[in-house]
Amino acid sequence: MSIFDTFFVQSIYCGVYSIWRASQVLLFAGSLLVLSYVVRPRLRQIPLWKIPGPPRVSLLTGNRTQMFHPGAAKFYDELHETYGYVVKTSSFFGDIILLISDPKALNTILLKEQDVFEESDWFLETNRHVLGLGLLSTIGEQHRKQRKMLTPVFSIKHMRSMVPLFYKITHQLQDVLKARIENCPQELDLLDWLGRLALELISQGGLGYTFNSLDPGGEENEFGKAIKECFPTISKLVKFRSIYPFVSRWPSRFLRLMGACLPIPMVHNIMHIKDVMYDNTKKVFDEKKALLKKGDEDFTNQVGEGKDIISILLKANVIASKEERLPDEDILGQMTTLLFAGTDTTSTALSRIFSLLSLHSDVQEKLREELKEAHEAAGCADLNYDDLVALPYLEAVCRETLRLYPPVNMVARVCRADTSVPVSRPIRTSSGTLSSVFIPKGTTLLVNINAVNRDPSIWGADAVEWKPERWLAPLPASVTDAHIPGVYSNTLTFLGGGRSCIGFKFSQLEMKVALSQLITTFRFSPSKEELVWRFGSIVTPSVKGSNSLRPTLPIVIEKA
Numbered sequence: 001m002s003i004f005d006t007f008f009v010q011s012i013y014c015g016v017y018s019i020w021r022a023s024q025v026l027l028f029a030g031s032l033l034v035l036s037y038v039v040r041p042r043l044r045q046i047p048l049w050k051i052p053g054p055p056r057v058s059l060l061t062g063n064r065t066q067m068f069h070p071g072a073a074k075f076y077d078e079l080h081e082t083y084g085y086v087v088k089t090s091s092f093f094g095d096i097i098l099l100i101s102d103p104k105a106l107n108t109i110l111l112k113e114q115d116v117f118e119e120s121d122w123f124l125e126t127n128r129h130v131l132g133l134g135l136l137s138t139i140g141e142q143h144r145k146q147r148k149m150l151t152p153v154f155s156i157k158h159m160r161s162m163v164p165l166f167y168k169i170t171h172q173l174q175d176v177l178k179a180r181i182e183n184c185p186q187e188l189d190l191l192d193w194l195g196r197l198a199l200e201l202i203s204q205g206g207l208g209y210t211f212n213s214l215d216p217g218g219e220e221n222e223f224g225k226a227i228k229e230c231f232p233t234i235s236k237l238v239k240f241r242s243i244y245p246f247v248s249r250w251p252s253r254f255l256r257l258m259g260a261c262l263p264i265p266m267v268h269n270i271m272h273i274k275d276v277m278y279d280n281t282k283k284v285f286d287e288k289k290a291l292l293k294k295g296d297e298d299f300t301n302q303v304g305e306g307k308d309i310i311s312i313l314l315k316a317n318v319i320a321s322k323e324e325r326l327p328d329e330d331i332l333g334q335m336t337t338l339l340f341a342g343t344d345t346t347s348t349a350l351s352r353i354f355s356l357l358s359l360h361s362d363v364q365e366k367l368r369e370e371l372k373e374a375h376e377a378a379g380c381a382d383l384n385y386d387d388l389v390a391l392p393y394l395e396a397v398c399r400e401t402l403r404l405y406p407p408v409n410m411v412a413r414v415c416r417a418d419t420s421v422p423v424s425r426p427i428r429t430s431s432g433t434l435s436s437v438f439i440p441k442g443t444t445l446l447v448n449i450n451a452v453n454r455d456p457s458i459w460g461a462d463a464v465e466w467k468p469e470r471w472l473a474p475l476p477a478s479v480t481d482a483h484i485p486g487v488y489s490n491t492l493t494f495l496g497g498g499r500s501c502i503g504f505k506f507s508q509l510e511m512k513v514a515l516s517q518l519i520t521t522f523r524f525s526p527s528k529e530e531l532v533w534r535f536g537s538i539v540t541p542s543v544k545g546s547n548s549l550r551p552t553l554p555i556v557i558e559k560a
């Protein structure tokens with residue numbers, strides 16, 4: 001063998017040896033990763049194995065395919081009926097997710113130990129990236145400070161002052177619909193129009209900004225499109241959201257580059273939406289700050305006369321103590337957060353009400369009568385806040401719809417420290433019954449809003465029927481005795497505790513103004529198309545059998 005051959009063989013040997021060593025190091029590092037991210041958390045969850053729940057359908061994805069798809073509502077109902085109020089389901093590699101509808105347990109989770117049961121990292125990190133530092137992206141002291149500054153802005157006093165603006169916007173929709181139907185009944189996609197209404201109500205009432213979505217010749221600008229696309233795009237990205245916390249702290253330029261290189265159009269869309277929303281809210285914010293500096297007269301000359309939520313917040317922030325004052329970035333974050341949280345939720349809730357009223361013409365007629373009488377009593381003028389909230393049947397229709405059909409069916413929480421949660425109904429396990437459940441750190445919980453709002457043991461044998469009348473008499477003791485930890489009408493529709501919906505009074509008012517105006521002007525009847533309501537971050541309507549994923553609500557409208 002020549003020197004050359006020996007050198008050649010040695011080089012090959014060295015190369016093979018290096019590859020072998022490198023693969024050993026990689027294998028070792030990979031095993032450590034698997035141990036710390038998969039095996040260790042699963043071992044911590046051993047105490048949960050005895051909790052009843054459905055069998056896993058896949059070793060890799062557990063029950064995820066049954067839990068996260070548009071028809072999943074039925075699966076959740078079956079889980080509640082079969083396994084009760086605390087149900088064990090499984091996610092990736094056997095990770096246990098607990099589905100909770102026990103009111104006592106929810107009191108601990110949402111109220112008593114709300115700092116232990118926080119939003120998940122994927123929820124916070126992706127929201128922070130897309131919406132900025134608003135209420136949906138912060139926890140702990142920062143969240144508490146934001147809530148403290150924002151809560152007074154949603155007071156009844158401020159809601160009262162919003163009524164004329166809400167009527168002005170609803171009149172615009174009324175005019176557009178009148179022009180569309182002229183003198184004969186027309187089938188329209190009401191969700192589209194209610195979406196525009198909700199967008200204008202929150203953008204003018206929340207930010208003092210108009211998208212001109214209800215102007216006859218108004219063209220939707222890039223900002224309006226971004227807001228509309230934001231919720232559906234984030235919902236579609238749900239699979240990728242759980243990966244984001246692992247990369248979220250990487251330098252933002254690198255993240256952008258990575259995002260741009262990924263062959264996933266939805267990621268490119270969300271990056272674009274985020275940029276458009278940030279640039280535009282920043283512009284509105286800077287203009288508001290400049291007006292505030294100039295003085296009161298200029299400030300009240302803006303859209304919404306400076307009565308919008310962010311204007312009031314900006315004013316309150318100026319006089320707040322140094323410790324409580326919010327930095328500019330936190331206020332900017334609230335702007336996108338309000339647009340995001342306040343548009344699709346309200347428009348879907350309203351859609352559900354109109355859909356039900358179209359199917360129950362007797363309820364629609366009774367509501368119309370009540371509203372017409374109130375309008376006549378007010379000299380045919382728009383109703384004021386006190387008149388609106390005093391209408392019992394309007395209140396009953398809203399409450400019953402939001403109870404039976406909460407737009408948000410489920411919210412997630414992650415347990416941040418080992419803890420025990422008492423339950424009101426003993427959990428039956430293979431080895432006996434449990435009066436409390438030990439929840440290990442890192443476990444994800446799903447608060448089953450739908451199951452609590454429809455529980456026959458709380459609401460009676462007719463719990464799953466839509467009966468506005470149930471709210472016209474005192475509620476049964478089973479409802480009040482259940483101590484449901486929600487901020488609204490003994491339901492969990494707007495959740496409860498420090499992360500409950502801050503906009504629930506705003507949303508109530510939007511719905512009541514819209515109903516008072518539209519029900520007295522138009523009559524609504526069902527389309528020939530059959531509707532299905534798809535489960536997701538928000539439950540949305542679409543036409544049965546349609547391949548389109550775009551939510552839609554075809555409904556026939558005529559003059560009343």
Ligand code: HEM
Pocket residue numbers: 135136147202206337338341342343345346349406407408411412493494495498499500501502503504506507
């Ligand atoms: C029918 C309409 C609405 C429903 C059903 C609804 C429901 C909810 C729910 C269930 C949460 C808790 C989310 C979680 O913990 O993950 C929430 C939070 C929130 N909602 Fe609403 N919402 C509605 C309308 C609105 C409106 C109109 C606004 C704004 C004006 C709004 C602003 C917010 C904000 C900012 C949060 C986050 C609160 C926090 O974390 O402190 N919502 N909403």
